Amino acid sequence: MDWASLAFYLIATVCVLSAAGVVISPNPVHSAIFLILCFLNIAATFVLLGAEFLAVAQVIVYTGAILVLLLFVLMLVDTEKLPDFHTGQPVQRVVGLILGLILLLEIGAAIVARSIEGQPGSASRAEVEAVGGNTQALGRVLYDDNLLAFISVSLVLTVAVIGAIVLALPDRVRGTNKQRGTGTINLGHPVGADGTPLALPQVRGEAPIPPMAPGTLRPVGADRRIVMVSDPDTYNTVGQHEEPLPDLGDDDASRRSLAGRQGEGTR
Amino acid sequence: MVENPLWVALIVGAVLMFITLTGMAYMTWFERKVLARFQDRLGPTRTGPFGLMQPLADAVKLLGKEDLVPASADKWVFLLAPIIIFMTAIVGVSVIPFGGEISIFGFELNLFAADVNVGALVILALGSVGVYGIILGAFASANRFSLLGGLRAAAQVISYEMVLALSLVGVFMLAGSLSLREILVAQQDNLVFDVFGLSISLPNWFILSQPIAFVVYIIAAVAETNRAPFDLPEAESELVAGFHTEYSGFRFSLYFLGEYINMIVISLFAATLFLGGTDGPFAQDIWGLGVLYLLAKAVLFLFFYVWLRATLPRFRFDQLMGIAWKVLLPIALLNVLFTAFVRLISNGEITVPGWAWLIVAGVAIGALLLSLAGERTRSDHSRPAAQAGD
Numbered sequence: 001m002d003w004a005s006l007a008f009y010l011i012a013t014v015c016v017l018s019a020a021g022v023v024i025s026p027n028p029v030h031s032a033i034f035l036i037l038c039f040l041n042i043a044a045t046f047v048l049l050g051a052e053f054l055a056v057a058q059v060i061v062y063t064g065a066i067l068v069l070l071l072f073v074l075m076l077v078d079t080e081k082l083p084d085f086h087t088g089q090p091v092q093r094v095v096g097l098i099l100g101l102i103l104l105l106e107i108g109a110a111i112v113a114r115s116i117e118g119q120p121g122s123a124s125r126a127e128v129e130a131v132g133g134n135t136q137a138l139g140r141v142l143y144d145d146n147l148l149a150f151i152s153v154s155l156v157l158t159v160a161v162i163g164a165i166v167l168a169l170p171d172r173v174r175g176t177n178k179q180r181g182t183g184t185i186n187l188g189h190p191v192g193a194d195g196t197p198l199a200l201p202q203v204r205g206e207a208p209i210p211p212m213a214p215g216t217l218r219p220v221g222a223d224r225r226i227v228m229v230s231d232p233d234t235y236n237t238v239g240q241h242e243e244p245l246p247d248l249g250d251d252d253a254s255r256r257s258l259a260g261r262q263g264e265g266t267r
Numbered sequence: 268m269v270e271n272p273l274w275v276a277l278i279v280g281a282v283l284m285f286i287t288l289t290g291m292a293y294m295t296w297f298e299r300k301v302l303a304r305f306q307d308r309l310g311p312t313r314t315g316p317f318g319l320m321q322p323l324a325d326a327v328k329l330l331g332k333e334d335l336v337p338a339s340a341d342k343w344v345f346l347l348a349p350i351i352i353f354m355t356a357i358v359g360v361s362v363i364p365f366g367g368e369i370s371i372f373g374f375e376l377n378l379f380a381a382d383v384n385v386g387a388l389v390i391l392a393l394g395s396v397g398v399y400g401i402i403l404g405a406f407a408s409a410n411r412f413s414l415l416g417g418l419r420a421a422a423q424v425i426s427y428e429m430v431l432a433l434s435l436v437g438v439f440m441l442a443g444s445l446s447l448r449e450i451l452v453a454q455q456d457n458l459v460f461d462v463f464g465l466s467i468s469l470p471n472w473f474i475l476s477q478p479i480a481f482v483v484y485i486i487a488a489v490a491e492t493n494r495a496p497f498d499l500p501e502a503e504s505e506l507v508a509g510f511h512t513e514y515s516g517f518r519f520s521l522y523f524l525g526e527y528i529n530m531i532v533i534s535l536f537a538a539t540l541f542l543g544g545t546d547g548p549f550a551q552d553i554w555g556l557g558v559l560y561l562l563a564k565a566v567l568f569l570f571f572y573v574w575l576r577a578t579l580p581r582f583r584f585d586q587l588m589g590i591a592w593k594v595l596l597p598i599a600l601l602n603v604l605f606t607a608f609v610r611l612i613s614n615g616e617i618t619v620p621g622w623a624w625l626i627v628a629g630v631a632i633g634a635l636l637l638s639l640a641g642e643r644t645r646s647d648h649s650r651p652a653a654q655a656g657d
Contacts, residue, residue: 029406033344036399053445056388065425071402072421075414088296133384135445147638 008048015041028074032067039063053135276381280361291527292322296567298573305577329523332341332516340513344407347516348519352400355393356525359532362386365447366557367546369374375636378449386447387439389535391432394491398424400525401500405510418491418507420500425593427490427497433599434483436605438473447539472543479602481541485571488537490587491528492562496578522616534568535561541565564625576643597638601631603652 018041021034039062046055128137142150285479298319303310311318336345364379383389398420404472405417437446438618442453456471474481490497501509512521538544545557582590611617 027341029341029344029403033347033403039397052383052385053388056385056392059392060388060395060428062426064392064398068395068398068402068421068425071399071406072418075406075418075421077404135385 004048011041011044011048015045029071032071032074035070035137036063036067039067051134053138276433279379280381283365284357284361287357287528288524288530290531291524292326294527294531294569295325295523296321299567299575300557301570301573317571327521329520330517334516334518335513336644339409339546340417341409344403345469346512346518348400348404348407349525350400351520353396353404353521353528354527355400356528356532357399359390359529360535362447363532363535363539364387364544367559379447380448383447387435387445387446387450387536387540388411390532391435394431394529395424395428396526397529398625400522401510404514405500406511408510410513413507413510413512416500416502416506416512420510422495423499423587423591424489424621426588427487430483430591430599431487431491433603434480435540436599436603437477438478440603440606440610441473441476447536451539451544451546455546469504470543472541472546472548474541476657477602479598480606482571483599483602484537484541485568486590486595489575490535490591493526494572496579496581497587498581499587502581509580521628525556529567531565534572537568537630538564562647578623593638596633598614601635605631 015038018034018037022031022038024032025034039058041057043055043063046052046058123137128134131137131140299321300310300318311321314320317645336342361381362379362383364382366379401420401424402417405413405420436451442450443449444453450473454471454473457468459466459468469475493500499509500506501511503509506512511519516524538561543560544564544604545561547556547560549556
């Protein structure tokens with residue numbers, strides 16, 4: 001046995017064991033870690049086959065991007081609330097077992113039919129060396145011979161991403177000024193959580209704010225100017241009235257509401 | 268592909284690892300000193316001349332601390348995570364070429380551990396695996412601040428990795444190879460211009476032919492290494508210490524080591540790709556000068572890192588994402604398109620009349636300005652108070 005086959009058997013063993021770990025491990029994050037190990041070992045197999053570019057692409061795409069996204073989702077989900085897939089219904093277990101056996105038989109039949117040695121591909125080693133290595137050979141196949149197919153696949157994937165974003169958009173962004181059933185607390189548009197309009201003091205030089213119907217939202221900045229406190233004693237409206245407004249008296253309520261609207265501005 | 272015998276590669280690798288670890292220790296000293304100067308202080312002075320023993324003192328301190336594992340932590344993942352980030356960081360040095368063939372004591376050997384024919388991609392791949400150290404450590408800590416740091420790290424690294432890779436495509440196109448050694452060789456020619464009968468000779472460093480890619484790379488590299496002003500995963504003003512809140516003692520220092528070694532690797536990588544690596548005046552003639560040039564260029568980048576940290580405030584997270592997806596990614600893509608176009612023309616595969624250049628340049632610049640202007644108005648609209656506060 002030479003070094004290459006020894007390395008292959010080591011890598012293959014770790015790969016199969018970690019693949020088993022993905023299925024057996026009760027914790028989804030541990031499953032993901034086993035999957036990372038499995039992918040890294042697949043990349044190592046590519047290196048043994050002399051396909052360095054494929055190996056690195058495997059690590060960057062699968063290990064580096066897809067599994068990071070998977071872990072991202074897993075971290076946001078409360079793992080205790082996930083459906084427990086190891087104590088499923090008896091029906092599920094039986095059906096799963098049957099399907100797994102069928103898949104195993106299919107793969108086994110494919111291996112037996114093609115012989116375990118594997119078939120040589122369409123490109124020989126000499127052909128690959130002639131264009132300067134497997135990276136160049138792969139580039140020629142993808143971007144010269146099958147350019148149309150490659151671009152079509154890219155386009156389909158882009159459309160899929162845009163579609164996913166459109167589907168995931170919340171209603172209030174997709175629709176225009178949709179009225180919602182519940183009111184929220186918003187300092188700039190003072191409607192209490194219970195829908196009762198708050199009493200707003202009038203800022204001099206502005207039209208009084210009409211009370212809003214309970215449970216409605218107004219688009220941000222519809223007919224209010226943002227008030228900034230640049231000095232504790234003088235109030236400026238943004239951009240429009242440069243001169244300080246005369247003092248508003250010592251009414252605490254008005255101060256508070258102004259401070260509230262300042263909070264809205266800096267949010 | 269140029270190869271060393273296996274035992275030579277192992278020795279070179281071991282020496283490189285030793286040098287990198289020492290370099291990392293003195294990187295912390297360098298950062299503290301430079302940062303202190305920016306802030307009108309002296310920095311460490313008590314430990315040895317100029318505080319040079321400070322890294323040793325820090326190491327002893329960190330080794331002496333208790334290795335705590337939180338009771339509710341996922342123990343094995345918690346123990347594994349810092350090792351991942353440290354390992355992936357230090358392996359990156361092995362593909363950096365420190366020079367060509369030299370002879371020491373009669374042995375002919377190459378000054379790199381491995382000349383992988385996809386060497387540049389190996390560094391990107393190591394960076395993308397290294398982020399698991401952050402994500403898993405954050406998850407295993409069972410701490411909300413850590414988790415938030417980990418989520419930020421995941422989103423940030425995925426976004427900026429793409430920008431980083433795309434910014435390098437132009438360099439790969441010009442060099443015609445993904446091997447760092449061949450990229451280095453491609454930069455050792457001279458770039459000769461004829462301007463009004465005057466012949467100007469410049470080194471063929473890719474910073475001159477790919478300036479946009481260089482700027483994009485630098486920004487993305489700072490984000491990829493989680494350094495200020497993109498250090499949101501460990502933003503101490505919001506998240507205590509982010510993903511390493513629960514780590515102490517030597518496990519914390521593994522994170523620390525990983526971060527600094529990443530910086531060193533990224534700097535060496537940038538020096539190799541854009542600044543000609545070991546190339547420089549008389550580098551071919553005098554033994555060892557090439558390595559010094561490479562290290563000097565890397566120190567230049569490291570200084571830039573510290574400079575950024577001393578100067579810029581931290582970005583908000585939506586700004587961070589906005590920069591990556593709305594600014595850097597389109598610029599990098601345009602750069603790839605443009606480089607491919609120029610490459611085709613210089614190969615003589617297509618010919619373009621002169622007026623078409625003006626149109627192309629006009630459209631490109633117009634699109635860029637429009638997108639930037641759109642970005643400006645949108646952000647002004649969403650943050651009216653930003654202008655008003657004075």
